[in-house]
Amino acid sequence: MKINHNRPTVAVHKFTSCDGCQLAILNLGEALLTLTELVEIKQFAEAGILDEHATVDIAFIEGSISTPREMAQVKKIREQSHYLIAMGACATSGGIQALRNMSDGQAWIDAIYASPQHIESLTTSTPLSDHVRIDLELWGCPVSSHQITATVRALLFGVLPKIEHDKVCMACKRSQAVCVMVSRGEPCMGPVTNTGCGALCPQFGRGCYACYGPAENPNPNALASRFEGLGMSASEISRNFLFINNNAPVFQTIGQKYSERRDE
Amino acid sequence: MTQPLSPQFLPRDQLQRLLDGLHQAGHKTYGPQLCDGAIVYAPLNTVEELPQGVEDHHAPGSYRLKENGSQRWFDWVSTPQGIKPLLFKPREILWRATRDATGAIHFKNPENSTEKVAIIGARACDLAALALQDRHFLSIEQTPDPFYAERRRHLFIIAINCTRAADTCFCVSCGDGPKCEHGFDIAMTEIEHGFIIVSGSLQGKQFIKPLALNSADPAQLDEAAQREANATQQQRAVPSQNMRETLFNALDHPQWDDIASRCLSCGNCTAVCPSCFCYSEQAAPQLDGNSTEQLREWDSCFTQGHSYMHGITLRNDTRLRYRQWLTHKFASWHDQQGRSGCTGCGRCISWCPAGIDIIEELTILSDNRGVADDA
Structure with missing residues (x-):
């Protein structure tokens, strides 16, 4: 082509x-x-x-x-x-x-x-x-x-562009930003999200909102468990996944799981 | 090398003079500073910018600062990053190419930095990791990396002996600390009223001499020894300094699956690891199509690109990626460099967003009963 x-x-x-x-x-x-x-x-x-x-x-x-x-x-x-x-x-x-x-x-x-x-x-x-x-x-x-x-x-x-598949964390660490989740217990979607923004939010001290959608080989279950460990409620966890890219299957499955748990 | 100076005493209010000496000699100095809830290396002009009376507390997936009311500037143990980003840049341009009006292509070197850099605060684990990075990037069997080599030549190191250990530290078990034995220009131990200071190179000696210091007295040396002894009290230890056979015999251990269920495959551990050296390259052409830059960036064995070859991703799941990271660091590194690739800084434990503890995993993987039970 x-x-x-x-x-x-x-x-x-x-x-x-x-x-x-x-x-x-x-x-x-x-x-x-x-x-x-x-x-x-x-x-x-x-x-x-x-x-x-x-x-x-x-x-x-x-x-x-x-x-x-x-x-x-x-x-x-x-x-x-x-x-x-x-x-x-x-x-x-x-x-x-x-x-x-x-x-x-x-x-x-x-x-x-x-x-x-x-x-x-x-x-x-x-x-x-x-x-x-x-x-x-x-x-x-x-x-x-x-x-x-x-x-x-x-x-x-005449070639296809290189599409970014790495997690936001890779760009975050290259930018030398301090991890908001480790240093402040702030929930961050970076570990399951595609980079492309260059880790914009973490560089301003905020957790990632997952604007760029699921990254390659994501582990949303492990991240949700970690959010639980940080003291987040099921409804907060579900809202983190069911946000800008709520309809992306990787985010939707885990988001709905926590959303149902909230309803229980 | 000339005989090192006997340990001398640098009063706390004289540290600025040492910094001034470095600045006058044209060094851009990096030192520890408070930034975004962490102590990070940043350009340092005055001692006022140093973190006074601040301790760092580490646990798996957690890092917090705490004030302790002391006058000391180096009560912290480890920064989020070691020396690595100063020498092995997270992103850098390797070459540029432009196409002229006739269609001919011209290659250009990027502007090489010959800036003299000094770092104050490096720890024994960081120096041991620096030696590993030197062996990789300056290896004479391969072509030495000119970018790394240039910066390395211009690096002046003031090491600080640890006087505390974080809960995540395990340098003692790796044989890499906590005392700085070599690989520095100057090493200091902070005591109540100042520093015990020694030189480790001729250049280091040249910066200490003009300060006209007195020899440290026995009481000061005794205080320093006691403080240094605190840092040897560490809660974690690697099961063995050579885990090559153990890990290669555990490639089918069920623990890899257990780790994969918790691991985010995000690459944070490899980015903070002071010895990890993987990178990727890509072309970054300008929109007009007449010039391009070859860009090198930190990569990680946790990315897809790391094991992508001709349409196939060899390590396509987290189990294989984590196993690659651990077996390289603690097993095949022995074949490549004659020792483990870990110097016990504990950063991969603290800065893992999932709180995975490498020591716990190594301990479980060393226990082959798990494999036997499973079989």
Whole structure:
């Protein structure tokens, strides 16, 4: 799979999401100018470029599938894109809004909206990979600008980008930050989470929120046991796992286990 | 080497003069400082920045500081990291390449640091681990690592003899401490009113001489000896200094599975280990595609990439990764370097987020009854 012509085309689509991943592209600064010299951007709503039906070499999609319209649209985008890249937590795992998968979505709609008949929404929020074939997943909430440029660069070279699989702890220790869990007993999701952020939160003395999703070879059971040892309640433990990437199976299984324990 | 100076007494209020001497000679000095609830090495300008009357308390997966009201600056035992990050950088650029307008590629060396660095506070276990890192990175059988070698040449070490042991310390059983015997330029033992100071190199002697100190008197030497004796009281010990046969005979021990159920495979133990030397390399091209950097980063036997070859991850689960870490450190290291790779600093115990105690695991693995029962 190689992009053969001189100035490849790129689209950035948006589904159910906060636009934060699009901002990671807008925030590239000078590199954004380089990017626009290397590729032709056909669709990028946050930058004011609109042509959602354009056939492109590389399509990034931000957001999860949470409406019937998005369900149809993602299939069309798949057909009109050579590479389809899921960008960010919503597109890769369903996002924070996937919390609704664990409750009665229709009941919420009925309770919140004055005229619920106008709300056309699925009862679930799901990742793109539940609906179409995805070529690459860039995890993160939001993704980092570096992930975007490294991905485009690699595809322009005709190779796949190196996707980070190591735990946040590896980046944390390389940054010489002091482990918040060991030195303060602060719960940290770093030991089960993909790095990509460069251990941003631990460097500011906070535990990791697992924005980048489950790392390779994670042991969520052992981490949850450790959280118990630090005195956390079952409901706190469940909330740590059922957060931004709550719908990622590795986090969901353990999160629901502790959530049920709380209900007992 | 010239005869070392006899032990001298450095009054506490004179330590700044030693630091000034180092600064005047162009050394950037790293010393222990309070930061984010820990005592870490950071650039040190004045003795005011040293952690006065602060002890570190360690347990599996736990590290806490406690004030003890003393005037002493070195009542702590071990920093989250030893000397390693000063010499074997967590991340560094090995080379750069650029492509010019004609398409020709030019390789460039990164700017090598020739900065003179001094560290004050290194412990016996850290010095023993430094000797292991030296053997690895400066080995004459392999090509010596030029980056490490350059920094090593410019490193000046002021070692501190421990006067306490943390609950996680076991250097005595490894034969690597607690007294600093060699591998330093200056070594000091902190006593109530100052330091007993000795030189370990000609350079060390040159920094002590201008201070015009008096010889330590018998009472001061006696106090130092008593304090140093405190550090020999350690709660943990390796079952043996050579566990090669024991561990290679225990490759199928059921304890590996038990460890794998608790281990997070996060690599913290290898990152804090002062002798671990694994790294990975990757290309980091610029977006325009006309220049790239070859980046080296600390790696760990707990990552997938560490055993990934041609589409296969050889050690694809935690049992195999933990077994690799332990059998390398305590068994195959004997084949490579003629001794164990552990110097008893205990960092892998304290800084393991899961609180896995390497001594406990080694003790269980040494007991082959577990294997027999299982069979």
